[in-house]
Amino acid sequence: MSIPVVTVGQSQDDLVGGLERLHGPVTVVRRCDELAELLAACQSGLARAAVVAEGTGDLTASLVDRLSAVGVAVVGLTADPEEAARLRAIGVLTALPDVDAAGLASKISDAVHQLTGRGPRHPEPRDSGLADPAAGLRPAAPVVTEETPAPSGTGEIIAVWGPAGAPGRTLLAANIAAELAAEGKSVLLIDADSYGASIAATLGLLDESAGLAQACRLADQGLLDTESLKKVAASVFTKSGEFRVLTGITRADRWTELRAAALSTVFEQSRKVADVIVIDAGFCLEADEELSFDTMAPRRNAATLRSLEVADTVFAVGSADAIGIPRLVRGLAELEEAVPQSAPRIILNKVRASAAGRSPERQLREAWERYAPGSGIEALLPSEPESCDAALLSGSVLFEVAAESPLRHAIAELVCAPVQGNSRSSVRSSRARRLLKR
Known part of the structure; x- marks a missing residue:
């Protein structure tokens, strides 16, 4: 079943066009110019995932929580390691801006899978079963494993x-x-x-x-x-x-x-x-x-x-x-x-x-x-x-x-x-x- 996706911003390559040409895993239902428009689209029930190619700095934990509340998972594109760590800390799955369409589709599938709560939150197993280009993203996967439950304090x-x-x-x-x-x-x-x-x-x-x-x-x-x-x-x-x-x-x-x-x-x-x-x-x-x-x-x-x-x-x-x-x-x-x-x-x-x-x-x-x-x-x-x-x-x-x-x-x-x-x-x-x- 194809995952409806909304996007905001433009990446280095036209990933939206690449996603549309995949004809299967995901379907881009709207391109947005800003986060406010993306929020409105998600609140209307239009999508199950959002890809933020520009403006990830405006993403906050509360905003991600609001999107999660209406069943929308978020993927952010960034090449900055510190920004990627910040995004992961607030519940955003990250990918590099130059990721290809198949790799991005893999990330979107993982983000939706995590949000549903079914199975482990770790993305690696699903990556290995999808297109090979996603393998390039696997070095970041251990960080994306969302270690929040594991290191929980004992207080x-x-x-x-x-x-x-x-x-x-x-x-x-x-x-x-x-x-x-x-x-x-x-x-x-x-x-x-x-x-x-x-x-x-x-x-x-x-x-x-x-x-x-x-x-x-x-x-x-x-x-x-x-x-x-x-x-x-x-x-x-x-x-x-x-x-x-x-x-x-x-x-x-x-x-x-x-x-x-x-x-x-x-x-x-x-x-x-x-x-x-x-x-x-x-x-x-x-x-x-x-x-x-x-x-x-x-x-x-x-x-x-x-x-x-x-x-x-x-x-x-x-x-x-x-x-x-x-x-x-x-x-x-x-x-x-x-x-x-x-x-x-x-x-x-x-x-x-x-x-x-x-x-x-x-x-x-x-x-x-x-x-x-x-x-x-x-x-x-x-x-x-x-x-x-x-x-x-x-x-x-x-x-x-x-x-x-x-x-x-x-x-x-x-x-x-x-x-x-x-x-x-x-x-x-x-x-x-x-x-x-x-």
Whole structure:
């Protein structure tokens, strides 16, 4: 079956004419003058592959992701090794500008084969079965094998999520990162809240550069590696350890900078530079398709949804009061629908007798068993506004300003003991938790 192809730009030889003369593997359905025209043609369902002969520098990970979303694979022609490496990093199969028609047809077939997800993503086996001229391209094939899955880091990802209403997501995320760093772990804290990023303010960082947005920009251009990720991450020093932070966007209207394709690359690189990655996720789980008919448009909630999708552990935190608990119950149902594999661990924060009655821990557990979903409560964190205010005022974490506070000990107990017992820094632990004594 012939593959419909759209092209943009002219190569050294008229490859379009050469492809048309092959009469079989591929069919050129449109020649475009610029990428915008190519995008429109692909969005209309006209093609399954796109060949970019000129203007590959304008290709980004988000653009390739948009084309992949409508079932279009991309092949870029370039003679520059650095540009070829960048294109491969964002998911573009590359070929030399002087490749002949049969070799290009082979590349197009491989790109479509990779996009369908059937069989291995490596192009060499298919090259060997096609026209001989493709053999000239095989030296580049080992690089084109898209090594992203193979060198994946072993860092564990923890996502801290909770419904609307300030249940304490940022407080928990920042202190989890600090406790793990104090245990000697290499930690990266990421502020992926696209509505109200506040990690920088919580830790007293005078940073207006939005580290996560910088990392996403590099990832979008195919230029993000472990070294560049470390450079854009701010360092936070505490009395007992150090951890890195990718600060969040400085204004809510910058959410378009946090695109799903770029975030995936950021998270993948993060696994290589840290033992544990802690993500402060946003609250909204609404599918953006419900808000827009444009399936190619950026997604406002992509940062939250992608964070939860890649997380090894999800902490779902809610306020322990008559408003916070129903919100959490409803939010968990939405979380189950949006990210079925998440298996959240339930954290009730701000536990106090004035909001839950006498013996608040017992009252909350009994109420949760009656009305909440099947999973039990993982931990109950006591309300300590004085300690939290002191930490916020000084831009510190709890163990620096209130090392002996029950809240600090509860957070440390939540993550540190299980991490110590696992060589890969897994944060999974048993559900048995000591009830806090007031």
